[in-house]
Amino acid sequence: MAAATPHQEEPQPVEALIVESIKTDHIDVPMLPEVAGRVVRLTQNPDSDAAKLASLIQSDQTLAGHVMRVANSALYSPNSSLVSLQQATARLGMKLIAEIALAASINSTLFNTPGYEAHIQYQIRYSLLSGLWAKEIARACRRNVEAAFITGLLHDIGRPVAIQTILAKSAQQGIELSTDTVLELETKYQRKIGVRVVEQWDMPNAVIDVVKHFDDFTAAGAAMNQTMIAVAGAQIASHFMCEQGSQGCLTRDQLVSHPVLAELNLYQDEILQVLEKEDLVNSAMESMTK
């Protein structure tokens, strides 16, 4: 008997499985690399110190190498070359190290998404840039700068996990979905999945709230400002990453007049001041993604 050929384009059973997985909390959430999780927790612990952090990073050679590369980048060490991790930790600070560790851990290898690596890599770059811009927005608004990076970085973490889930379920059903269908399902379910991810990764409540309400910040209650900051960061990141003239791409004028920035009560001259930090943000982005 000949092997059955995969069915083409029958999303309903796949979608039903995705819905069921979300409902029963059976989404296969990738493990945040242990060392990244520990680094984030360590930097939140008031009793932690730089020596502990350095020794933790040392335990993961890939991460240690990445931290050293960032520490030695032009942005952070313009005049000197750092040779030890201890030195790098001292130079960059514990919080920045945690941000680098988390950003480095959220990469395409974390997800099993054959055929969609480039798409996910793009999404991750966009999220990282969103986090960096969210930080600048928070500073301009005198709001929570500490939470801004992490909320910006993780606001769309549901996307790669959604793709991973869609591909797994379609393989399970023996159905081959078109790219358009996969992306459509990704958009439809990524938010609910994203909430599961940050909950399982034990992220702070502020992060969970932002992910939950990212598509409707007006419903975010006490987390509304934090959510608006993440949305604003994402809009600016999107503006800088998309090709001007392409569909859905905000022009600079549209960006400056964006409703979320008005909701944050940023006047247009204040927004222009934030956008002047483009070089600084790009340098940080370049350093973190080397």
Added chain:
Amino acid sequence: MLIVGSGPAGQKAAVQAKRSGARVALIEKTRELGGSCVHRGTIPSKTLRENALRVKNMRLNAALANFELAEDVELATLINRLNDVLLAHDTYMRRQLERNGVEMIHGRARFLSANQMEVTSVKAEKQILESKNIIIASGSYPRHPDNIPIDHEYLFDSDSILSMMYLPKSLTVLGGGVIASEYASIFQALGVKVTMIDKYPRPLGFLDDDLTETFINGFKHMGGTWMGETKIAKAYWNGFDAVVVETENGKQIHSEKLLCAAGRIAHVKELEIANAGLELNQYGLISVDENLRTAVPSIYAAGDVIGPPSLASASMEQGRRAACNAMGVASGVMHNIIPVGIYSIPELSSIGISETKARELHGDVLVGVAKFDEIARGQISGTQDGMLKIVSDPNGEKILGVMIVGEGATELIHIGQMALLANADIDIFVESIFNFPTLAEAYRAAALEIVHQRKKL
């Protein structure tokens, strides 16, 4: 009437002007009403204070509750009721203004002339408004000294301090004024290791030494460190693990975060007051006369923008009076007897003049002091680190001032305020029967001390 700013002064000015028959527009730069008082200062810090007191009391009663505050507690959870409080406040204020027919304009105002203002919306739409009278009630914002690079991430000002994500392990507070004292003691009560640094020998220098001594002792008793007579050379984030404060005498203080509470200055940077013929005085404030009128007769100013006492309570009354004066309506007697409330832990409050000031003005005044540990209610509730002081004239008859330190001080002070306003004699506290056991009994105890001294004159 145009009113700039919807804080306590602007809001009351708007309502009064409308009730006096004016067509009123209230211009507010932010989307929310209420100004810094509601959104960044008074109300958020008092909300945090309530939880700090609970934490402190639970720690004191650890034997009953086996309580321990989680180390990585998010600050938002300690201000958990804030959103509800702010929403309720915003709704109440909006309704009051709407009910009174005040037109609310969300935008940033600048003067074009003494009677014209341009308002730019957050979406850059402009409109020009003209009015016979304008009241500036644009409030204040934190002063940032050049040597303290505030980044709102490691080094905060009083407007951004509550945006911290986690309760830090340690905090340096620069300043010795009301805001510094409040935040220093609140964070210390929450278990943060707080170091408070100021150039003066004592915090809250406008109060008598015995009161500030009680405050310092209470602060130290909770584990805080007070460093008086210390000037700051610079402060910075070391890029690693701490904010470093370098003092002029060569000391270094490290902490996880820093709060700079170096005073507040008039928030007029976007108003372009020069176009109206106004300028700031040497203190960075707008000068007004006793009618709250500025150097330009058609422009009035009220609230923080004119400087001390910079209390929400006083600002409300100034706003009301400014509107009355502009409208030519009698505003009643302006009492200089305004209570000062300091929501530190423990609380402090005063009315009238201090003992130090009274001695300068009246010579050998009589003073009666009641310590809370000698009052039954103080012993019962454990509120023993407090005191109430009455200052009377040299004959021991007229009340000149009352000062209180200890929990409940900001409420308790109003008994003294009423006595002062009624020009009552000291004896009123002796002749009145207070509930037993209450802290109010301290009035009687302090008054009896004065009566006793009076007999010896």
